[in-house]
Ligand SMILES: Nc1ncnc2c1ncn2[C@@H]1O[C@H](COP(=O)(O)OP(=O)(O)OP(=O)(O)O)[C@@H](O)[C@H]1O
């Protein structure tokens with residue numbers, strides 16, 4: 001096993017385009033680290049540099065204690081699983097899984113190719129293939145050809161092929177994105193189980209924040225080649241450092257509204273024109289530098305409730321706003337409700353008992369202890 005450490009790592013393509021911009025990241029031994037961010041933010045480039053498939057422009061990559069900048073991919077003790085895993089169509093599942101092990105040779109004096117010896121015996125290969133197949137539920141498919149498998153099974157063959165190599169580090173680039181929704185959820189769970197069982201340090205790239213939240217021990221959020229925040233899933237959810245992370249983590253996204261912070265007695269009011277909300281005292285204290293200024297107010301859809309339902313939170317003038325319902329999307333367990341107040345569009349995940357319907361004017365209650373404020377210019381979190 002091994003840690004992976006990136007120090008001031010940068011990739012510039014063609015001397016002009018910076019895809020990865022001075023990133024620092026320490027991935028611990030046995031950790032499952034997810035790199036997440038929108039398309040084009042540099043995730044694959046970062047992963048390919050760790051794999052040795054992309055040359056580093058500047059900075060350092062360490063796997064374990066070893067500086068690997070100049071180590072060839074095959075000597076880095078990594079295994080990579082891509083979105084487009086290519087299986088050999090004419091080979092059985094068994095041979096596809098064991099293929100990489102058969103190729104591994106060690107040099108032993110004399111003239112190539114006679115100077116090389118197989119690293120793994122047939123018995124060792126068989127054991128590893130059987131173990132990996134059992135782990136991934138592929139035992140009954142070992143003699144089949146890839147074309148006789150479902151998409152999910154093929155993906156698992158690609159995983160098994162990586163597992164048998166017993167690498168120090170797994171690098172995975174959107175390995176589930178070719179699967180349909182149901183299979184994704186299933187394979188996601190399989191991967192988490194597998195990680196618990198093998199404890200191999202994993203760097204997992206996705207642009208899907210649900211995958212990031214459910215799979216990562218920690219998550220690294222990237223945007224435009226830069227790391228925005230690194231943390232445990234719930235830390236990112238509860239304490240995003242800036243507007244980008246706040247909007248990226250969570251589905252549907254956090255709602256944002258421009259407000260002015262107006263003092264009133266010993267209270268601080270977030271005045272949005274069509275609504276006025278009172279900040280809880282502890283949060284108001286954190287916003288003291290912003291009194292009288294315009295800031296961005298944030299609240300997640302799950303922290304907005306239908307006032308007509310019995311609530312944990314007491315409804316009062318400090319936390320209630322009147323809204324007009326635009327759309328309701330009943331999802332069974334909840335109703336995703338889109339509404340407006342003044343010019344502002346908001347989305348709430350209301351309890352399925354709500355009677356809200358399109359065209360209604362209704363009162364909603366915000367859990368102000370779960371609210372956020374951001375600096376309008378720097379976009380950094382105020383709290
Ligand atoms: N070989 C290359 N030459 C020039 N530019 C490149 C090259 N590879 C990637 N880029 C650019 O670098 C940026 C980052 O690409 P990268 O593939 O790392 O993004 P990504 O975060 O993996 O995105 P996606 O989610 O779409 O896979 C993109 O703007 C891309 O166009």
Ligand SMILES: [Mg+2]
Nearest residue numbers: 043044045173
């Ligand atoms: Mg990519």
